[in-house]
Amino acid sequence: MNAGGRLGATAAALAALVTGMALAAGSAHAATSELVGRRSVAPGVERLHYRYGPLVAGAGQNLILAGPATVERPLGDGYATRVAATLVGPDGTAPPVERVHMHHAVMLNMSRKDATAPDLPGERFYGFAEEKTVGRLPQPYGYPLKATDVIAVNYMLHNGTPDNQVVYIDYELDWIQAGTPQADATIAARPLWVDVENGKAYPVFDVARGSGTKGRFTYPDDAGDPYAGGPRRNEWTADRDGTLVFAAGHLHPGGLAVDLDVVRGDRRARAFRSSARYFDPNGPVSWDMAMTITPEDWRVAVRKGDKLRVSTVYETERASWYESMGLALVYMADGGGGRDPFAEKVDAPGDVTHGHLPEAGNYGGAATGLPDARRLPDGQTVADGVAIDNFVYTPGDLTAPGALGSPPVVAPGSSLRFGNFDAAAQIPHTVTACRAPCNRSTGVSYPLADGDPQFDSGQLGYGPQGYTAAAQRPDWYSPKDLRPGTYTYFCRVHPYMRGAFRVPGDPGAAASPGAGPGRATVLSRRARARRGVVALRLRCAGGGDCAGVLRLSVRRGRRSMTIGRRSYRIGTGRTGVVRVRLNRAGRALLKRRGSLRVTASAAGARRVVRVAR
Numbered sequence: 001m002n003a004g005g006r007l008g009a010t011a012a013a014l015a016a017l018v019t020g021m022a023l024a025a026g027s028a029h030a031a032t033s034e035l036v037g038r039r040s041v042a043p044g045v046e047r048l049h050y051r052y053g054p055l056v057a058g059a060g061q062n063l064i065l066a067g068p069a070t071v072e073r074p075l076g077d078g079y080a081t082r083v084a085a086t087l088v089g090p091d092g093t094a095p096p097v098e099r100v101h102m103h104h105a106v107m108l109n110m111s112r113k114d115a116t117a118p119d120l121p122g123e124r125f126y127g128f129a130e131e132k133t134v135g136r137l138p139q140p141y142g143y144p145l146k147a148t149d150v151i152a153v154n155y156m157l158h159n160g161t162p163d164n165q166v167v168y169i170d171y172e173l174d175w176i177q178a179g180t181p182q183a184d185a186t187i188a189a190r191p192l193w194v195d196v197e198n199g200k201a202y203p204v205f206d207v208a209r210g211s212g213t214k215g216r217f218t219y220p221d222d223a224g225d226p227y228a229g230g231p232r233r234n235e236w237t238a239d240r241d242g243t244l245v246f247a248a249g250h251l252h253p254g255g256l257a258v259d260l261d262v263v264r265g266d267r268r269a270r271a272f273r274s275s276a277r278y279f280d281p282n283g284p285v286s287w288d289m290a291m292t293i294t295p296e297d298w299r300v301a302v303r304k305g306d307k308l309r310v311s312t313v314y315e316t317e318r319a320s321w322y323e324s325m326g327l328a329l330v331y332m333a334d335g336g337g338g339r340d341p342f343a344e345k346v347d348a349p350g351d352v353t354h355g356h357l358p359e360a361g362n363y364g365g366a367a368t369g370l371p372d373a374r375r376l377p378d379g380q381t382v383a384d385g386v387a388i389d390n391f392v393y394t395p396g397d398l399t400a401p402g403a404l405g406s407p408p409v410v411a412p413g414s415s416l417r418f419g420n421f422d423a424a425a426q427i428p429h430t431v432t433a434c435r436a437p438c439n440r441s442t443g444v445s446y447p448l449a450d451g452d453p454q455f456d457s458g459q460l461g462y463g464p465q466g467y468t469a470a471a472q473r474p475d476w477y478s479p480k481d482l483r484p485g486t487y488t489y490f491c492r493v494h495p496y497m498r499g500a501f502r503v504p505g506d507p508g509a510a511a512s513p514g515a516g517p518g519r520a521t522v523l524s525r526r527a528r529a530r531r532g533v534v535a536l537r538l539r540c541a542g543g544g545d546c547a548g549v550l551r552l553s554v555r556r557g558r559r560s561m562t563i564g565r566r567s568y569r570i571g572t573g574r575t576g577v578v579r580v581r582l583n584r585a586g587r588a589l590l591k592r593r594g595s596l597r598v599t600a601s602a603a604g605a606r607r608v609v610r611v612a613r
Contacts, residue, residue, distance in 0.1 A: 050071065065424065071152060078145060082128040106124050115193075116188055116198055132354065246294055248329050257276060260310055361444075372437040373502075386418045416478040420460035421474075439498060521602075537575055539575045595610060
């Protein structure tokens with residue numbers, strides 16, 4: 001079949017996959033768990049080290065295991081006081097995050113019902129992703145396990161490469177055996193899993209760049225009506241009096257914090273903010289981070305009928321963030337002893353459970369041999385479309401030789417059709433706008449979904465509804481209202497995949513009818529940084545309002561370094577002032593040099609501005 005016929009037959013050929021598609025990520029049925037080490041860490045406390053695998057993450061796959069798989073646990077009755085987990089390769093070292101990582105994994109006690117979502121299988125008592133938070137209960141609390149309790153893990157592996165990846169789950173559990181003096185002094189605590197989309201098998205949401213207020217988006221508060229008028233999934237009503245003794249948040253790159261509140265009647269009190277601390281020098285854009293957990297002496301009293309409410313905050317100036325999460329794992333003990341959050345302040349700064357991890361240290365963004373698509377000649381489409389096959393966009397892939405690498409042209413006011421032929425192998429792909437030239441090396445913080453304008457196809461392919469982010473379609477059409485220019489994009493699932501297409505014409509010309517957005521121009525030539533904030537004047541011209549992100553950057557050798565970003569919206573025909581707060585690196589550089597030659601970029605318009613202290 002020729003390429004045009006293949007593209008036209010995509011939907012029909014792939015629709016049959018829905019019924020036969022497997023849920024399992026890799027060969028979980030062949031995996032086993034074993035005890036690989038043990039040592040004493042305190043009187044009466046033993047740290048048991050287990051390894052579960054091998055798990056084969058199929059080439060390019062991003063799937064959830066179908067049903068939890070049972071794993072090893074300590075023998076007999078006792079208490080678990082600490083759980084830590086990571087992903088390792090056959091050599092026992094963690095693989096680079098950009099190659100293969102754990103999107104999320106949940107450990108469950110299959111012998112109990114979950115307190116906050118009883119319809120789910122098992123009680124969720126620990127979870128981890130690539131932030132790898134260590135769950136540790138303060139003395140004298142522990143999670144009780146009976147000899148008959150069955151422990152299992154449910155996980156979602158993400159393979160960002162075109163090759164199969166073999167990995168293992170390494171997990172440690174601190175154990176106090178029943179019948180010892182330490183066990184007699186331990187107080188039982190039960191887990192409460194409070195999620196912004198609690199009860200869903202795949203509890204995710206998207207955060208669009210520029211959404212929210214002042215570069216911050218809070219879910220669910222800023223999401224309109226995410227629960228469609230139904231019960232608030234982010235709340236749990238306490239079924240008894242008790243004391244909260246531990247809390248830790250989980251979120252994804254771009255996330256800033258998870259907030260846990262106690263609601264009593266019409267009053268609301270902050271119990272704890274679990275903050276994301278990023279080690280990535282590029283800012284809050286990658287898995288190179290850790291979450292804060294509650295201090296050792298944190299105790300919060302809750303009454304029967306109180307509600308625990310969780311929300312999560314994401315930044316929206318840098319990029320869009322897809323398939324995001326926000327939850328708090330909380331442990332509560334029966335009885336009193338806690339502080340009333342409505343009588344005194346109980347929220348206190350926490351600390352992270354680890355520092356920078358080497359597997360998250362490849363940030364990407366280095367120069368490569370890939371071309372700048374803006375300088376390439378016009379290319380041709382394949383039957384008015386682009387085929388995604390074998391991890392390549394054809395035509396328009398930046399790695400393709402000759403004419404196949406040139407950006408295909410789509411007429412103004414028309415759409416370019418993309419079809420994913422890899423979906424037959426359960427491999428999803430996306431077409432996600434990234435800032436041109438989008439041709440640097442792949443890492444945990446490059447590329448980003450920071451194209452201007454934004455567009456995203458969703459994960460093209462099929463998967464069981466509610467268990468994957470699959471769009472349940474193989475095709476996507478580019479927006480019709482794109483202005484003339486060259487548009488670069490990447491695959492969010494496999495970010496080394498890069499492509500481009502072009503809308504011909506004068507980049508300064510008006511948009512096609514119905515396009516709406518205006519075009520911003522940077523007017524300022526000089527500016528001063530006052531308390532780390534630079535104010536620049538922008539003017540909006542064209543057929544509609546101007547909205548986007550103003551980016552400030554400086555040259556460091558051959559690289560461009562971002563020193564500040566701020567979203568803006570300016571009415572058509574008007575001039576506005578956009579105040580950009582310099583990041584830590586920008587402030588340090590300005591302090592050292594006294595003035596900087598800064599490139600200010602907004603929606604394709606650029607101007608060099610001299611910024612002084």
